[in-house]
Amino acid sequence: MSFISSAASTLHQAALTRISIDQLTLNQEFTLEEAYQIQHQVIEHRLSQGHQLIGVKMGFTSEAKMKQMGVSDMIIGMLTSDMLHTNGGTMSLSEFIHPRVEPEICFILNDDINEVLDENEVKSKVSGIAAAIEIIDSRYKNFKFSLSDVVADNCSSAALVVGIISEDVNNPLNNNKIQLNINGEAVETGSSADILGNPWKALAAATRLAKQYNIPLKKGMYVMAGAATSAYFAEIEQEISADVEGLESVFFRVNH
Numbered sequence: 076m077s078f079i080s081s082a083a084s085t086l087h088q089a090a091l092t093r094i095s096i097d098q099l100t101l102n103q104e105f106t107l108e109e110a111y112q113i114q115h116q117v118i119e120h121r122l123s124q125g126h127q128l129i130g131v132k133m134g135f136t137s138e139a140k141m142k143q144m145g146v147s148d149m150i151i152g153m154l155t156s157d158m159l160h161t162n163g164g165t166m167s168l169s170e171f172i173h174p175r176v177e178p179e180i181c182f183i184l185n186d187d188i189n190e191v192l193d194e195n196e197v198k199s200k201v202s203g204i205a206a207a208i209e210i211i212d213s214r215y216k217n218f219k220f221s222l223s224d225v226v227a228d229n230c231s232s233a234a235l236v237v238g239i240i241s242e243d244v245n246n247p248l249n250n251n252k253i254q255l256n257i258n259g260e261a262v263e264t265g266s267s268a269d270i271l272g273n274p275w276k277a278l279a280a281a282t283r284l285a286k287q288y289n290i291p292l293k294k295g296m297y298v299m300a301g302a303a304t305s306a307y308f309a310e311i312e313q314e315i316s317a318d319v320e321g322l323e324s325v326f327f328r329v330n331h
């Protein structure tokens with residue numbers, strides 16, 4: 076088996092068994108291109124289990140996230156149907172290794188996108204905007220990774236909860252307060268401006284990275300713009316919610 080295939084099946088198994096693994100780059104260096112090839116194969120494993128591709132997520136689009144994780148470049152990962160959880164529902168901690176939660180903004184595409192678009196051009200490709208919570212769960216021990224490691228691990232993608240979708244697609248999202256709450260108390264606060272200056276730019280960046288790495292952007296898909304704040308560990312019995320000014324709040328509960 077090639078390094079790419081064996082890395083992909085190791086990462087897929089780690090996600091299934093919820094047993095974390097050593098960073099791949101501890102044993103072998105690999106390029107970002109190879110990391111995206113591994114990510115594609117990780118997704119192939121999920122699709123072969125009957126799940127569908129439902130969107131993409133951007134990572135490290137804010138200063139806070141880059142600092143927290145010690146990396147300095149944007150990344151893109153893929154979201155599958157099994158990752159989508161209901162707004163207001165519950166999630167079991169046992170589904171994960173060491174989940175962290177992040178407040179995000181999610182765009183819904185009204186068309187397939189095959190070209191690279193700028194922040195103004197992307198606006199005509201969106202049918203809705205929602206507040207969302209992303210649950211990331213690195214398959215690596217202690218959430219420690221290099222950029223290639225995290226890309227291979229599908230950018231730590233594990234789950235997402237999308238709030239009620241607003242059809243006001245002219246929302247400039249200039250400087251909307253974003254807050255992550257645990258049991259009603261704010262634990263992280265930021266602004267939509269913390270996402271590359273404006274989350275529409277994250278959507279534009281998604282069109283560029285999707286094209287570069289052969290990731291489909293289809294009508295109806297979600298595009299997560301990346302966290303505005305640091306991520307926060309989820310624990311049992313917590314109610315976790317995210318507020319984005321001008322959008323409906325989104326929440327879920329964590330149980331055993």
Ligand code: OOG
Nearest residue numbers: 134135140230231301302
């Ligand atoms: C990688 C995922 C980054 C974001 O919103 O910046 C990400 C990680 O931090 O484990 O989802």
Ligand code: MG
Nearest residue numbers: 177209301302
């Ligand atoms: Mg995220």
